[in-house]
Amino acid sequence: MSSSDSNGVRQWGLNVWRAGERRLDAVFGAAHNPLRQLGTIGFLALWLLVASGLTLYVVFDTSVEGAWRSVDALARWPLGSGRLLRGLHHYAADLLATVVLLHIVRELLHGHWRAARRFHWLTGLPLVAFCFASAIGGFWLPWDQLAQYSAQATAEWLDALPLLATPLARNFLSNQAVGNRLFSLFVFVHVGVPLLLLFGLWFHVQRLAHVAWLPPRRLTLALVVMLVLLALLQPVASHPPADLARVPEQLRLDWLLLWLHPLAEATSRGFAWILLLGGALLLLALPFLARRAQAPAALVDPDNCSGCTWCVADCPYAAIIMVPHPGRRAGHLLAQVDPDLCTRCGICAGACPSSTPFRSSHPLVTGIDLPQRSVDALRNELDAALAASQAVRPLVLFSCEHGAGAPDLPADACQLPLLCAGQLPPSFAEYALSRGAAGVLVAACPEGGCEFRLGPRWTQQRFSRQRPPMARSTATSGRLQLVHAGPGESARLSHALQALRQQVAALPSMVKSQANEQEINARTDC
Numbered sequence: 001m002s003s004s005d006s007n008g009v010r011q012w013g014l015n016v017w018r019a020g021e022r023r024l025d026a027v028f029g030a031a032h033n034p035l036r037q038l039g040t041i042g043f044l045a046l047w048l049l050v051a052s053g054l055t056l057y058v059v060f061d062t063s064v065e066g067a068w069r070s071v072d073a074l075a076r077w078p079l080g081s082g083r084l085l086r087g088l089h090h091y092a093a094d095l096l097a098t099v100v101l102l103h104i105v106r107e108l109l110h111g112h113w114r115a116a117r118r119f120h121w122l123t124g125l126p127l128v129a130f131c132f133a134s135a136i137g138g139f140w141l142p143w144d145q146l147a148q149y150s151a152q153a154t155a156e157w158l159d160a161l162p163l164l165a166t167p168l169a170r171n172f173l174s175n176q177a178v179g180n181r182l183f184s185l186f187v188f189v190h191v192g193v194p195l196l197l198l199f200g201l202w203f204h205v206q207r208l209a210h211v212a213w214l215p216p217r218r219l220t221l222a223l224v225v226m227l228v229l230l231a232l233l234q235p236v237a238s239h240p241p242a243d244l245a246r247v248p249e250q251l252r253l254d255w256l257l258l259w260l261h262p263l264a265e266a267t268s269r270g271f272a273w274i275l276l277l278g279g280a281l282l283l284l285a286l287p288f289l290a291r292r293a294q295a296p297a298a299l300v301d302p303d304n305c306s307g308c309t310w311c312v313a314d315c316p317y318a319a320i321i322m323v324p325h326p327g328r329r330a331g332h333l334l335a336q337v338d339p340d341l342c343t344r345c346g347i348c349a350g351a352c353p354s355s356t357p358f359r360s361s362h363p364l365v366t367g368i369d370l371p372q373r374s375v376d377a378l379r380n381e382l383d384a385a386l387a388a389s390q391a392v393r394p395l396v397l398f399s400c401e402h403g404a405g406a407p408d409l410p411a412d413a414c415q416l417p418l419l420c421a422g423q424l425p426p427s428f429a430e431y432a433l434s435r436g437a438a439g440v441l442v443a444a445c446p447e448g449g450c451e452f453r454l455g456p457r458w459t460q461q462r463f464s465r466q467r468p469p470m471a472r473s474t475a476t477s478g479r480l481q482l483v484h485a486g487p488g489e490s491a492r493l494s495h496a497l498q499a500l501r502q503q504v505a506a507l508p509s510m511v512k513s514q515a516n517e518q519e520i521n522a523r524t525d526c
Helices: 003-028 038-059 064-076 078-109 115-140 145-159 168-172 180-205 217-233 260-266 269-289 310-314 347-351 375-388 427-434 455-463 490-505 509-522
Strands: 320-324 333-337 395-400 413-418 439-444 480-484
Touching: 003 078, 038 064, 038 078, 038 180, 038 217, 064 078, 064 180, 078 115, 078 217, 115 145, 115 180, 115 269, 145 168, 145 260, 145 269, 260 269, 310 320, 310 347, 347 455, 375 395, 375 413, 375 427, 395 427, 395 490, 427 439, 439 455, 439 490, 455 480, 480 490
Parallel strands: 395 413, 395 439, 439 480
Antiparallel strands: 320 333
């Protein structure tokens, strides 16, 4: 398959994925859409697994003779508490496997294996092996017929590798062969591997800033309730005790976690190895096969950087640190950008206090900026758009290029694209109004749907005066609107423009002219 064909398939898959996101947005809202919260749902499932697993381990008998009895006794705990605990642990594992696979598909479709995101891609893929190794090992601990089947199938699958001198399957030829020493290995696989998983997760997210460890509260509550209901209405029951002298029959497989065994049986163990290793190597090779030229990273201008640290606080990928300023007195700091971590989103420029278009300098040089889409270029484009508009008082639309496509703009509106909505300093809305715009519409991606993670959140907080740099509520009162619109939602932008036009038309003309005059008089050069 050629590169263009693969890109076409990926784009088709991305369109299907986004269509699914929009449908779930209509049901749950963007902030509580499960497809937009896969990472945090995975963390929730992991915390539930850890909490329930530690409780189960307290009452678990780690011997071959007592393992089945200790697990089977959970069904007789009062008030169904044992069934709840075991079911919660089981279904949380299913949930984790589901969201991990969906998360990989989502990142693959979005192309998030390139450039600065290569680190997250390469550190995340090995965690999938840890998840399934721990899950399969967990099925061995009850030592029932399902555990017997899974352990034997896994041993035979590993025996297909030419590296092992002694076949592992020999350990399962008789009941006497499975002793407490081998069972201790089972316990280690299910308990030790998750420790590696936790360390790997820390490594996986260490280059992310403002990591959310849980989904939004309502989504968390809904997922926990769902898992509890599954545990009570569809309880997890043990199979009969393992007996290596008999072949297990009528097993209840968990197809989400034990799919490898029927795959190896339906094809061959060698084919299963080739499929898994081949797929893993292909995914790991993607960052090195699909390299392309990158735009320049954000640049810092020492003469205009005040050392305020606002860019550091807002960078989604921890690409900025503060260092001592080489040209000023001790204690003065200077922002420093790591090009390998920078995703070229421009959020740092939107956070910089010097990124205000009211400054009289030409060109407008800011403390931190993106060369390919500078604050100076944005101001020049805004001035040109307002001057060229056929309307006396046009509407101005600032839109994210990763969000909704350009709507059919009416004659009284002009559009300025942004790399991310977070790139826009709030002062640009005031500047547009002071230069004759009737209203300003800022279009950001939905929460959880930002190409750069935090653009919509910072935009919302800046314009609602919860985060610096803050918009002046008096300067933009009634004439500024923020809308969240993702890819394929250009109609939402058109409706928002219409609503803004009606809202501006309802404002008293005297109030509008007085507010405009106050804005101009209140501004001084920086």
